[in-house]
Amino acid sequence: MIRVLIVDDDFMVAKIHTGFVARTPGFEVAGVAHTGAQALAEVERLEPDLVLLDVYLPDTTGLDLLQRMRELVPDLDVLVISAAREAETVRRALRGGIVHYLIKPFSYDDLRERLEHYRQAYGGLAAASEETDQAEVDRLFGHGFAGGRAETRLPKGFSAETLRLVEEHLREAGTDLSAAETAARLGVSRVSARRYLEHLVDTRKAEVRLRYGEVGRPERRYQWR
Known part of the structure; x- marks a missing residue:
């Protein structure tokens, strides 16, 4: 479980972000801080794995906290979440070694997408042996992280283009669909449609429900999460 410290001066925003983290599998909220001083104290006390760090704090800036927090916990990772859009602010954050910057x-x-990318890339690297390979390094640095969505390795026989079509169709449908309905609308076989739909369920982009009729097996219905 990845333990997260949330640092934000706005109590309501911090509460919302706490709920976001709590909903994400593999993550738990270790604590919350609303000032720079509180953040340093909580980092030292809790030794979290990851900090969601706001830039604007009442007693300092999040960017000025980066090095001070890492002096307390050298392996600490930081994901900046801020309304700050200035290019220089983003550059300073990147130079400070953050894992991502979310506006x-x-x-x-x-x-969730940034947290899952962090978990997959950094968690996999931490579990690796003393040496790694280019694929691990590319994943760590976000290679293939296009359009704000982390790219995952597709199962054998899958087409990225077909997956995108199924994904877009399900997301825009506004209701649940069966594999047969998806196949008919996209011009693919029902078996193929079901494989792609089940992949979306496995990657938590969609959910499946059973619809029971009067006779026969229940129908699997898929809906965008």
């Missing part, structure tokens, strides 16, 4: 306001899905 407010953002949705739960926006944050």
Whole structure:
């Protein structure tokens, strides 16, 4: 479980971000801080794995906290979440070694994608042996992280183009669909449609429900999460 400290001066925003993190599998909220002084104290006390750090704090800036927090916990990772859009602010954050920079306001899905990318890349690297390979390094640095969405390795026989079509169709449908309905609308086989739909369920982009008729097996219905 990845333990997260949330640092934001706005109590309501911090509460919302706490809920976002709590909803994300593999993550838990270790604590919350609303000032720079509180952030330093909580980092030292809790030794979290990851800090969601706002730039604008009442007693300092988040960027000025970066080095001071790492002096307390050398392996600490930081994801900046801020309304600050200035290019120089983003450059300073990148030079400070952050794992990502997310501009407010953002949705739960926006944050979830960054957290999942962090978990997959950094968690996999931490579990690796003393040496790594180029694929691990590319994943760590976000290679293939296009359009704000982390690219995952597709199962054998899958087409990225077909997956994108199924994904877009399900997201825009506004209701649940069966594999047969998806196949008919996209011009693919029902078996193929179901494989792609089940992949979306496995990657938590969609959910499946069973619809029971009067006779026969229940129908699997898929809907965008």
